[in-house]
Amino acid sequence: MYSFLIERNGISYDPFMSRVNRGWSMEKAATKPLPTAEERRQQSQHATNHLRVYPVEYIQLANQNGIPYHTFFNRAKNCGWDMDRAATEPLWTREQMGRLGAQRLREREGDWAAQIFGKQQMSRKG
Incomplete structure (x- = not known):
């Protein structure tokens, strides 16, 4: 039937x-x-907006500043940055990341090279 x-x-x-x-x-x-393709698109957009964690304004601001969504998301969620900073601070170069990592290591561990290699004094024989 x-x-x-x-x-x-x-x-x-x-x-x-x-x-x-x-x-x-x-x-x-x-x-x-x-449902038509347009109705499916509208339903999808409605669901996306309903489940959105971060406001669209900040995502658009990050995009305008050349910051990918995943970088913005990682900065806000995992790094604990506020959304304004996460959306506006420029991307770091590899050199900047290395310098910051080395600085944080020195702050946390002290002079790690001396711990590993021991302090060596260079003497001059002349």
């Missing part, structure tokens, strides 16, 4: 069964038309 409705309304078997499995009545699943 429903196969006639499915064929007449242009709904294939998979979407019909998916709807039934989600709790739709068989009649509603067979008669309600499939």
